[in-house]
C-alpha cells in the first residue's frame with residue numbers, strides 16, 4: 001500500500017497534471033506554489049466564459065468556497081456541472097461550512113454536482129451533515145475523530161470520498177476508512193494548509209482517477225510527511241511555509257516510506 005501511495009505521488013511529478021482551481025483570495029498563491037512544488041501544473045480560472053473549457057482540458061477541478069460572492073458561485077456551478085458531465089475528478093473544500101447560512105446554501109447546491117472527494121476539517125464536515133450546526137469560521141473547534149460518524153454519513157449520502165483533516169487525518173469511503181497520523185501542529189498556524197491539502201488531492205486524483213480513495217490517501221500522506229519534515233527545520237509559521245514547499249519539492253521515496261504512518265480500516 002505505501003509503495004502504491006508513493007507511485008501516485010511520483011506520477012504527479014512525472015505527469016504534471018493540470019489542476020484547475022476556483023479557490024479563495026487568501027490562498028491562491030500558496031496553493032499554486034504547493035501544486036508546482038509537488039510537480040503538478042496549477043491554473044486559477046473563474047471567468048464564466050472560460051470555466052467550462054478549462055475544466056475540459058484539466059486533469060481535475062478543485063472548488064474551494066473560502067471567499068464567496070455571487071459571481072464566483074456561478075463560476076463554481078458552471079465548473080462543477082462540467083466536471084460532472086465530463087466525468088472529470090473534482091474536489092470540494094467546504095471552507096467555513098456552518099459559519100453562515102449563505103455558505104450552507106451554496107454547499108447544498110454544489111453537492112448536487114457529485115464531487116469525487118470532499119476535504120474539510122472536523123467542524124466543517126460535521127456542519128455539512130447537520131446543517132443546523134454553527135461553526136466558528138474557517139478553523140476547526142473539533143478533533144477529526146469527533147466527525148467520523150458525520151464523515152461516514154456524508155460519504156454514504158454523496159458517494160464521495162470524504163477526508164477529515166486534523167492532527168489525525170481520516171480518509172473515508174462508504175464504510176471503510178483509514179487514519180494518517182503524520183503532520184505537525186504548526187501546520188494549523190499557516191493559513192491555507194487545508195486548502196493546499198485539497199488541491200493536492202486534486203492533483204493525485206488527476207493521475208489516479210480509477211481510485212479516489214487511494215489518491216486521497218496519497219495526497220494526505222504527502223501533506224503530512226512534508227509538513228513534518230518542514231516543522232523539523234522551521235522556527236515558526238513563517239519558515240514552516242517556506243520549508244513546506246521545499247519538502248514537497250525534494251521529498252524522496254525513502255523519506256516518505258520511513259515516515260508515513262497510517263492505520264485502520266473497517
Ligand SMILES: Nc1ncnc2c1ncn2[C@@H]1O[C@H](COP(=O)(O)OP(=O)(O)O)[C@@H](O)[C@H]1O
Pocket residue numbers: 120121122138139140165166167168169182183184185186187188192193194195197220223224227
Ligand atoms: N495538530 C496537527 N498535527 C498534525 N497535523 C496537523 C495538525 N493540524 C493540522 N494538521 C495538518 O494540516 C493540514 C491542514 O489541516 P487542517 O488544519 O485540518 O485544515 P484546515 O486548514 O482546512 O482547517 C492537514 O494536512 C493536516 O493533517
Ligand SMILES: Cc1ncsc1CCOP(=O)(O)O
Pocket residue numbers: 024026027066067095138190191192193194195196
Ligand atoms: C482565512 C480564510 N478566510 C476565508 S478563506 C481562508 C483561508 C482558509 O484556509 P485553510 O482552511 O486552508 O486554513
Ligand SMILES: [Mg+2]
Pocket residue numbers: 095096120121138194195
Ligand atoms: Mg480549510
